[in-house]
Amino acid sequence: MEIENQKSKTRSRFIRSIVYLRDRFDLEEGKEDELETMDYISKNVEFKGANLWILIFAIFVASIGLNVNSTAVIIGAMLISPLMGPIMGIGLAAGINDFDLLKRSFRNLGVAVFISILTSTLYFYITPIHDAQSELLARTEPTVWDVLIALFGGLAGIIAGSRKEKSNAIPGVAIATALMPPLCTAGYGLASGNLLFFFGAFYLFFINSVFISLSTYLIVRFMKYPKKQFLDSKKEKRVQTYITLFSLLTVIPSVYLAYGIVKKSIWNQQAQDFVRVEIQFPQTQILNSDFIYSKDEKIIEVSLIGNQLSDDEIAILEKKIKDFGLNDTKLIINQSGNGTDIKVLTNDILKTLYERNEALIKDKDARIALLEKELAEDSETRILGLEISAEAQINHPGLQKFSLGRTIFKDLKTNKTDTLLAVYADFQPAPSASEIKKFKDWIKVRTKSDTLAFLLK
Template sequence: MEEKTTKRSSRNQFIRSLLYLKDRFDLHEGKEDELATIDYIKKNVEFKGANLWILIFAIFVASIGLNVNSTAVVIGAMLISPLMGPIMGIGMAAGINDFELLKRSLRNLGVAVFIAILTSTIYFNFTPLDDAQSELLARTEPTIWDVLIALFGGLAGIIAGSRKEKSNAIPGVAIATALMPPLCTAGYGLATLNLYYFIGAFYLFFINSVFISLSTYLIVRFMKFPKREFLDQKKEKRVQTYITIFTIITIVPSVYLAYGIVLRSIWEEQAKTFVSQEMIFPKTQVLNTNYTYSTEEKIIQVNLIGDQVGPETISTIREKAVSFGLDNTEIKINQNNAGITDMNLLRSDILKDLYERNEQIIQDKDMRIALLESEVANYGEVRYLGNDIAQEAKVNHPKLRKFTLNNSLITDLESESTDTLLVAFAEFTTKPSKEETEKFTQWLKLRTKSDTVALILN
C-alpha cells in the first residue's frame, strides 16, 4: 500500500513538473491577436516611398562600413535596414495560404534585392578603396553557422513579432542574420567583376532569406494562425498546391546546400585538427596550408620549411589521415623547392617583407640618431655659449662670481607634456636689486635669442 502511494506521489510530481514546464514555454502567453500580427507583417512587406529610400541609404552606409572595415558602421546599417519585412511576409503567406501576400512579398523582395545590389555596385565602382577587407570577405563563404543563425534568428523574430509588446528582437535578428552585408558584397563582386564573391555573397543572402522564411512558416503553423479561406474550394486547393510546391522548391535546394555546407565545415575542422596534431616536426615548420573541398576532390596542401621530412614519416602521416575522418582526401606535402612552383615567389615575398621591416627599423634608428645628434650639438652650443656669456656678464656686472647656462627638460603635469627650458644660474657677491635682476634677465634673452630664460639667483 505504501509502495503504491509512493508511486502515485511520484507520478503526480512528474505531471506537475510537466504542467509547470508547459506553462513556462507556452507561446500563447502574451500573444497578440493573430490578425493584428498578420497586419503588422503585411505593412512591412511593401517597398516604396520612405522604405525604399531608407534601404538605399542603409546600403550606402553598409557598403562604406565594409569598405573601411568598420564593424560598428555595418551593424548600424543593419539596424536601419527594412529587409526583414518581405522575407517574413513570404513565410507568413505560406503559413496562412495567402497567395496574394506571397506574390507581393516576392515582388517586393525582388525589388529590394535589385535596388540593394545596384546601389552597392554603384558605390564600389566609384570608391577609391579597392581592397577587399576582412568584413567583406567574411560574407563570401557561407558556413553551417550561417544556416543555424538564420533558422534560430527567424524563430526569434516571428515569435517577437507575434507579441502584444514588441521588443527589439526583430532588429536583433536583422543584425545576427546579416541580410544586408551579403548584398553589398555581391555588389562589390559585380563592381570588381569577381564572380566568386558575387555568387558566394548572394548564396549567403539566399540561405538567410529561406531559413528566416521557413522559421516564420513553422511558427505560424504551430501557433495555428487563421488560414485564408476561399469561397471556391477548387481555387483554395489550387492556391494551397501552388504554395506547397513553391515552399518545397525553395526549401529543398537550400536544405541540400545546407547539408553540403555541414559536410564542408566538418571536413575543414577535421583537416585543421589533423594538420595541427600530426604536422609537428623537430626542425621543420608548417609554412602555410591550403584546403580545397569540392564534390570531385578534397585536398590538403601543406608547405613545409626547414629540414627534409623522410618519405616514411610522410607515408605514416597520410595513413593517419583516415583516423581523422579524412577518407578520400589527398595529402600534398611540399618541402622547400620540391613541388612548389611558386617557391621563388614565396621567397621573394618573404625577403621583401623582411627588407621593408628592416627599412622601417633603419629609418626609425636614423631618426633617433639625428635627434640625439641635434640634442648633443645643441647642448655643446649652449655650453660654449654659456662660457662667452659669463665673460660678457662679468663686464656688465662686476659682482657676478659664478655663472652657468644649460638646457633642461621641464614636464607640465597638467597637460602631461615635456618641453626644453633654458636655465641660467648666477651667484653674486651681494644680492642684486630687483631692477638689476630684471635687466640681467632681459639681457640674457636677447643674448641667447630665447623667448624664455629661467634665472636662478644665489
C-alpha cells in the same frame, strides 16, 4: 499502502513539473491576436516611399562600413535596414496559404535586392578605397554557422513579432542574420569585376533568406495561425498547389546547398585537426597550409620548412589521414631543400610570406613618408626663416632677434590640433603700433600664410 502513497506523490510531483514546464514554454502567453500579427508582417512587406529610401541609405552606410572595415558602422546599418519584412512575409504567406501575399513578398524582396545591389555597386565603383577588408571577405562564402544563425534567428524573429509587446528581438535578428552585408559584398563583386565574390555573397544572402522564411513558416504552423479561406474550393486547391510548388522550389535547393555547406565545414575542421595533430615534427615547421574542397577533389596542401620528412614518414601521414574521416582526400607535402623528389618550395610560398608582412610594410612606408614630409617642411621653414630675418633687418633696423618655426596647437573647444607658423621678434627700442602692423602684414605676405602666431618683444 505506504508504497502506493509514495508512487502517488511521485506521480503528482511529475505532473506538477510537466505543468510548470508547459507554462514556462507556453507561446500563447502574451501572444498578439493572429490577425494583428499577420497585418503587422504584411505592412512591413512593402518597399516604397520611406521604406525604400531607408533601405538605400542603410545600404550606403553598410557599404561604407565594409569599405573602412568598421564593425560598429555595419551593425548600425543592419539595425535600420527593413529587409526582414518581405522575407518573413514569404514564410507567413506559405503558412497561411495566402498566394497574393506570397507574390507581393517575392516582388518586394526582388525590388529590395535589386536596389540594394545597384546602390552598393554604385558606391564601390566610385569609392577611392578598393581593397577588400576582412569584414567584406567574411561575407564571400557561407558556412554552417550562417545556416544555423538564419534558422534560429528567424525563429526568434517571428516569435517576437507575434507578441503584444514588441521587444528588441527583431532588430537583434537583423544584426545576427546579417542580411545586408552580403548584398553590399555582392555589389562590391560587381563593381570590382570579381564574380566569385558576387556569387558567394549572393549565395550567403539566399541561404539566410530561405532559412528565415522557413523558420517563420514553422512557427506560423506550430501556433496554428488561421489559413486563408476561399469560397471556391477549386481555387483553394490551386493556390495550395502553387504555394507548395513555390515552397519546394525554394526550400529543396537551399537545403541541398546547406547540406553541402555542412559537409564542407566538417571536412575543413577535420583537415585542420589532422594538420594540427599529426604534422608535428621537432625540427620541421609548417610554413603554410591550404585546404581545397570541391565536388571533384579534396586536397590538403602543407608547405614545410626545416628538416625534410622521409618517404616513410609521408606514407604514414597518408595512412593516418583516413583516421580523421578524410576519405578521398589527397595530401600534398611541399618541402624546402633539394636532393629529394619532393616538391620544392615555390614562388607562391614566398608570396605568402610577403603577404603576411604586407600590412607591416605598408605601415612602415606610411610612417617613413610622414617623417620625410615633416623633415622637408621643417627644412623649408628654417631656410625661409633665415631669408626673412635678413630682409626684416633691412626694413626694420631696430629688430635685434628673429625666429620663424612650425608649431602644433590644440583648440580646446573643438579638441582639434593643427599646425601654424610662429614668429618671434625682439625690437630695441620698442616699435610703434604702426610699425608693428606694417611688420605683421609684411610677414604674412612673405610667408604666404594668413594663420601666424606672433610673439613680439
